[in-house]
Structures are given as structure tokens and as C-alpha cells.
Amino acid sequence: MKVTVIGAGAVGSTAADVIARREVADEVVLLDIKEGIAEGKAMDLMQTSSIEGFDTTIVGSTNDYAKTAKSDVIVVTSGIPRKPGMSREDLIGINAGIVRTVVTAALEVSPKAVILIVSNPMDTMTYLTYQIAQEMGISKKRVLGMGGALDSARFRYRLGEAMNMSTNDVSGMVIGGHGDATMIPLTRLATWNGLPVSRFLKSDDLAEVAAKTKVGGATLTGLLGTSAWYAPGAAICQVVEAILRDEQRIIPSCVYLNGEYGQKDICIGVPVVIGKGGWQKIVNVRLSNEEKAAFEASADAVRKMNEALKGL
Structure with missing residues (x-):
């Protein structure tokens, strides 16, 4: 089983860590647009495997969607996080563009994957992903938001x-x-x-x-x-x-x-x-x-x- 986590920030890397430690998947691909972040976090997580005793392989990549190909689940955490005083709604304009880009790219190489949306505002980003999935002929049952x-x-x-x-x-x-x-x-x-x-x-x-x-x-x-x-x-x-x-x-x-x-x-x-x-x-x-x-x-x-x- 293969899981891709798009967005190697605190939420994405923590999700990769928990998935690996619980050995939910054989491979976790951590992807980020920022150079070196996903690779570094993946390496850091892999160095805990001999201590924690898990066998999941964690791979990091800077925006190379080819490495995410044939994923069973794609988790999207990409986007700017909330800051004090911000509502989830304040994030729509920026995060919609990000989510559209990453979801489309991910589904092109993993058309059978389930898409789990975490990016905020989560309900609206899930609705956007549903629309993208419909355009690509993907069942609504393979799109859900984690809230x-x-x-x-x-x-x-x-x-x-x-x-x-x-x-x-x-x-x-x-x-x-x-x-x-x-x-x-x-x-x-x-x-x-x-x-x-x-x-x-x-x-x-x-x-x-x-x-x-x-x-x-x-x-x-x-x-x-x-x-x-x-x-x-x-x-x-x-x-x-x-x-x-x-x-x-x-x-x-x-x-x-x-x-x-x-x-x-x-x-x-x-x-x-x-x-x-x-x-x-x-x-x-x-x-x-x-x-x-x-x-x-x-x-x-x-x-x-x-x-x-x-x-x-």
C-alpha cells in the first residue's frame, strides 16, 4: 500500500510519521514545493525506524509527482496555515489555487487513489476537489475531507x-x-x-x-x-x-x-x-x-x- 502526503509542513510530516509508525502503508511519499524540506523530513523520519522498529519506507520529494504514482491514498495538506486572528475562510483565495494544482497533478498519476483533503477551509476545498474529480471521471466516494x-x-x-x-x-x-x-x-x-x-x-x-x-x-x-x-x-x-x-x-x-x-x-x-x-x-x-x-x-x-x- 502506498500513501502520498502533499505538504511537508507540521501537519503533513506528523501524518507521515504516524502512518509509518503504525505501519499502515508500505510506502509513504512526502511531497513539498519547497526545495529539500520533504527530503529532509523523510530522511529524519527514516532514521527513527531502527529505533521505533517500523518497516514503512518514507520517501521525500520536491514537487516530483512521478514519485507519487500509483498511490492508494493521497492526503492533501498543502496551503498556508491559520495565524492568530485568521478564520479558515480567510484562506480560500490562496489555498484554492494550491489545492487545484496539486490535486490535478496527483490524480493524473494516481487515477485510482482516494483523495483526503485537509487543507482549509476544508469543506470548500473538498467541494473543489469533488468538482475536479468529476471532471476527471472519478467517483465522488473517493473524495472526502478530514474534519x-x-x-x-x-x-x-x-x-x-x-x-x-x-x-x-x-x-x-x-x-x-x-x-x-x-x-x-x-x-x-x-x-x-x-x-x-x-x-x-x-x-x-x-x-x-x-x-x-x-x-x-x-x-x-x-x-x-x-x-x-x-x-x-x-x-x-x-x-x-x-x-x-x-x-x-x-x-x-x-x-x-x-x-x-x-x-x-x-x-x-x-x-x-x-x-x-x-x-x-x-x-x-x-x-x-x-x-x-x-x-x-x-x-x-x-x-x-x-x-x-x-x-x-
Whole structure:
């Protein structure tokens, strides 16, 4: 199995590291436009293999897409990261051009690959990739955005923190757009070892958990001065592993909707079954009236962002 990670920044190189250590793939190609960065990081990672005991081969390349040929999964992290005070939406103009270029080049040499979009604003960049894939005759099921996996991890972290319990025992998912104002943590459905967390947390506590989850990325950007990378890298690996090992896992992901959840012609986060070849099917969760309204508002906000693509 072969995975290409485009963008050797903090997120991309961390994803390559986690994928290699977990031996999810036989080969990981790390690609970057900046001379020497991908090669250097690949060499650095390979030098840990004899210490960590993994056998995955990591190759670095400066913009040579020939080395990415016949990849099973292509992860796109390219683009400028968020800085303090920036929203994900602020990145559309620059990152759309970058994503269009790298996705087209990657698919030309790996037409059977699954494309996993991480670049922000993720929902809009996934929609752009869906459009490119359609032009190239590639199934919509091989295009997905990695937002829900990360947001759900941050949700579970906040739930565990509020309950003073291990996050390993907590289940919860986030749907909707991958943005501070558009994501929807489903507190009503969150559980602790199968029991509703609402039995252990007051409504005010759950509201605070949801609020902290929504600004999870912005909180870290404020502390770090740039976007986070450890949890995003691990979340990327989680999705890649589900694809390559055909795990049939339910992971909230940004996918193209055609009537599901009452939405059409949009890429937005919903629970999907992920396995070989990408996402297999969309899982219908019965939302409350309040959750439906929040999802509709989230979709409206994502569509508004998508409008910016028309002038690019």
C-alpha cells in the first residue's frame, strides 16, 4: 500500500510519521514545493525506524509527482496555515489555487487513489476537489475531507475533561462544517461506555463542552501561533488506516451530499462508513429539530464560502 502526503509542513510530516509508525502503508511519499524540506523530513523520519522498529519506507520529494504514482491514498495538506486572528475562510483565495494544482497533478498519476483533503477551509476545498474529480471521471466516494475525525477527537477530549474520565471510554461525534461557527457537536448522542453523558453532566456543562469544541482549532492557534499538528496528523492516519485496511468504520467526514440530510450539491461533515475505495455509505442519524436547524445553518454558511470559488 502506498500513501502520498502533499505538504511537508507540521501537519503533513506528523501524518507521515504516524502512518509509518503504525505501519499502515508500505510506502509513504512526502511531497513539498519547497526545495529539500520533504527530503529532509523523510530522511529524519527514516532514521527513527531502527529505533521505533517500523518497516514503512518514507520517501521525500520536491514537487516530483512521478514519485507519487500509483498511490492508494493521497492526503492533501498543502496551503498556508491559520495565524492568530485568521478564520479558515480567510484562506480560500490562496489555498484554492494550491489545492487545484496539486490535486490535478496527483490524480493524473494516481487515477485510482482516494483523495483526503485537509487543507482549509476544508469543506470548500473538498467541494473543489469533488468538482475536479468529476471532471476527471472519478467517483465522488473517493473524495472526502478530514474534519469530523479531528473535531470529534477534540469533542471527546472536552467530554473526558468535563467528566474527569478517560477519553478512551467516551464516544461522541461532530457533524456539519469544519469551522468554529459551523460545526455541531452532538452532545445529545454522546456516551460514556454506552451510557448517555447527559446522565453525568448538566445541560450547562454540555453547552460549555460544545462551545469549547467549536473553538478547539482557534484555541490552539492562539496558543501556538499557528495551526495544531499532532491531533490532525493522528486523525489523518485514522482515516487512511480505515481506507487501506477496509475497516468499515463510521467516521464523520466531509463528503458530497445529494439529498442526504436534506442537502444537495455540497460537501459537509456527516457520519460515513469508510473502507476500501473511500467512503462506502452515509449513515443517517435522526437529528432533533434543534440539530436539524443547526445543520441547515451550517450548510448555508458552507455554501456561502463555496461562492468564493466562482471567481477563482
